[in-house]
Amino acid sequence: xxxxxxxxxxxxxxxxxxxxxxxxxxxxxxxxxxxxxxxxxxxxxxxxxxxxxxxxxxxxxxxxxxxxxxxxxxxxxxxxxxxxxxxxxxxxxxxxxxxxxxxxxxxxxxxxxxxxxxxxxxxxxxxxxxxxxxxxxxxxxxxxxxxxxxxxxxxxxxxxxxxxxxxxxxxxxxxxxxxxxxxxxxxxxxxxxxxxxxxxxxxxxxxxxxxxxxxxxxxxxxxxxxxxxxxxxxxxxxxxxxxxxxxxxxxxxxxxxxxxxxxxxxxxxxxxxxxxxxxxxxxxxxxxxxxxxxxxxxxxxxxxxxxxxxxxxxxxxxxxxxxxxxxxxxxxxxxxxxxxxxxxxxxxxxxxxxxxxxxxxxxxxxxxxxxxxxxxxxxxxxxxxxxxxxxxxxxxxxxxxxxxxxxxxxxxxxxxxxxxx
Numbered sequence: 358x359x360x361x362x363x364x365x366x367x368x369x370x371x372x373x374x375x376x377x378x379x380x381x382x383x384x385x386x387x388x389x390x391x392x393x394x395x396x397x398x399x400x401x402x403x404x405x406x407x408x409x410x411x412x413x414x415x416x417x418x419x420x421x422x423x424x425x426x427x428x429x430x431x432x433x434x435x436x437x438x439x440x441x442x443x444x445x446x447x448x449x450x451x452x453x454x455x456x457x458x459x460x461x462x463x464x465x466x467x468x469x470x471x472x473x474x475x476x477x478x479x480x481x482x483x484x485x486x487x488x489x490x491x492x493x494x495x496x497x498x499x500x501x502x503x504x505x506x507x508x509x510x511x512x513x514x515x516x517x518x519x520x521x522x523x524x525x526x527x528x529x530x531x532x533x534x535x536x537x538x539x540x541x542x543x544x545x546x547x548x549x550x551x552x553x554x555x556x557x558x559x560x561x562x563x564x565x566x567x568x569x570x571x572x573x574x575x576x577x578x579x580x581x582x583x584x585x586x587x588x589x590x591x592x593x594x595x596x597x598x599x600x601x602x603x604x605x606x607x608x609x610x611x612x613x614x615x616x617x618x619x620x621x622x623x624x625x626x627x628x629x630x631x632x633x634x635x636x637x638x639x640x641x642x643x644x645x646x647x648x649x650x651x652x653x654x655x656x657x658x659x660x661x662x663x664x665x666x667x668x669x670x671x672x673x674x675x676x677x678x679x680x681x682x683x684x685x686x687x688x689x690x691x692x693x694x695x696x697x698x699x700x701x702x703x704x705x706x707x708x709x710x711x712x713x714x715x716x717x718x719x720x721x722x723x724x725x726x727x728x729x730x731x732x733x734x735x736x737x738x739x740x741x742x743x744x745x746x747x748x749x750x751x752x753x754x755x756x757x758x759x760x761x762x763x764x765x766x767x768x769x770x771x772x773x774x775x776x777x778x
Contacts, residue, residue, distance in 0.1 A: 383769040386421075389414075390768050391761030393422040394431055398451035398759075405447070423449055429768055430455040453478065456519035458754050459504045459558075462567050462746030463496065463525050465489065465534075465593040466642075466659065470503045471747035472511060475519070477578075477755060479744050481507045489534045493548035501557055520560050520758050522750030523550060524567030527615060530594050533629040563753045568614060569605045570749030571739070572598025575702050577752055579740040585698040587614070588739060591685065591705035591714065592660055593642045597692070617641070619688045636688050640681035642706055648677055660706035667710035675713050682717020689718065690725020697730050704739035 389412060396402040402411045409419035426432040432449045453476035462469045471482035485503065487496055500523070508514060525531065531545040551564040572588035580586055583600070590596045597614035599606040606613045620634040626644075628635035638644050642660025649658055649666075652673070666674040689701060701722070707714050719736050726734070739745055757763065 383765050387765055387769040390422050390425055391764030394426055394764055395761055397432055397449050403448045457513055457517045458751040459518055459521040460747040460750035461500055461523045465526055469747055472507050473751040477748055477751045481511050482744055482747055490536045492536055492542045493545050497553055518560055520754040521554060521558055522563045522754040524565060524570040524746045524750050527566050527596060529630055561758055565753060567746050568596035568598035570753055571704055571745045572600045573605055573752055574741055574745050574749035575739055576600040580700050583700045585696050586700040587692060587698050588702045591707045595637055595641045616688050621684045621687055640684040645677050645681060664706050664710040667713055678707055678710055678713045679717040682714040683721045686718040686721025687725055690722050693722055693726040694730055699733055701736045702739040704745055708738055
């Protein structure tokens with residue numbers, strides 16, 4: 358089997374955490390292949406001797422596992438340069454090109470799609486306009502078509518895909534979508550997006566709120582040492598993803614971090630959720646569009662266009678964005694007091710305007726949060742740009758399909774299938 362992309366069964370046949378949450382046991386000779394892969398991918402052990410020492414096994418066992426992973430294209434061997442005297446030892450490295458992950462961030466005003474390798478590195482990405490009012494079937498079918506087109510552009514095929522990840526707006530935001538319903542059309546709140554995509558792709562699919570995936574990516578790629586990280590999205594709507602001790606915090610109803618509908622003092626505007634004074638009505642991209650339209654009579658503005666106005670030095674727009682930051686900071690001050698994070702990262706179209714939003718956020722947080730809580734806090738722009746959501750979606754898939762138990766099972770299933778055929 359070539360160490361490059363190969364047309365084999367997807368990794369794995371199922372995801373841990375579904376059903377009983379465990380894979381069936383594999384024979385001993387297949388066990389711990391995944392643990393070896395994890396050691397090599399992390400750089401903890403890259404030779405037979407190092408793997409044997411880390412796993413407390415004999416060299417022959419370590420060598421057999423390494424060669425099996427090479428045979429399946431997940432590792433690539435190469436000779437270590439000679440240092441001093443003696444024969445060079447064979448080193449192994451993770452082969453990130455052994456498969457492709459399809460990823461998407463589906464937003465209220467657009468959709469970003471991407472393909473990544475098995476390390477989460479982006480191979481191709483693009484943003485397209487999409488109307489969620491078309492309904493989930495139409496939007497998800499369009500998403501699959503976009504992935505197909507991206508695969509073609511990078512010279513790959515559907516058989517190279519190993520899984521797919523998709524980020525979605527929160528259930529509260531999905532419920533506000535005005536959708537032309539027919540007898541055969543599902544509402545977004547009724548659609549199991551993961552099940553639908555799995556049935557169409559025949560692959561493992563992971564779905565989550567887009568802010569959770571952004572927070573995951575920001576943690577893994579930019580702040581891996583962070584103990585409590587909050588990633589705040591300020592786009593058409595506002596959201597907050599939380600990573601606590603390396604794990605995404607979702608809450609009982611998967612609505613942890615739902616700050617968009619926290620009331621802001623002095624705000625009496627009606628929100629689409631039915632309440633009044635929600636943060637979304639004063640600090641989101643949609644709210645700023647409405648404000649500029651009402652004061653200037655301008656039409657067809659987007660959050661990105663508002664950011665561009667601020668970058669061009671438009672004083673009124675800058676004032677509005679900074680006030681939006683202050684309102685956001687008032688709510689985040691409570692989050693900081695409650696969770697004592699070490700990182701608050703701000704992402705979104707309005708944040709692209711420069712430091713205006715962030716300045717307002719800092720002003721309010723440091724006013725609202727207790728000094729002992731905020732003294733170890735870093736408030737910054739998120740680091741991953743437009744690809745934050747899709748990189749998080751890919752990571753969510755990779756952390757499941759490359760889990761040691763998943764790899765053991767996949768290798769066993771593939772080799773058993775070859776024997777049976």
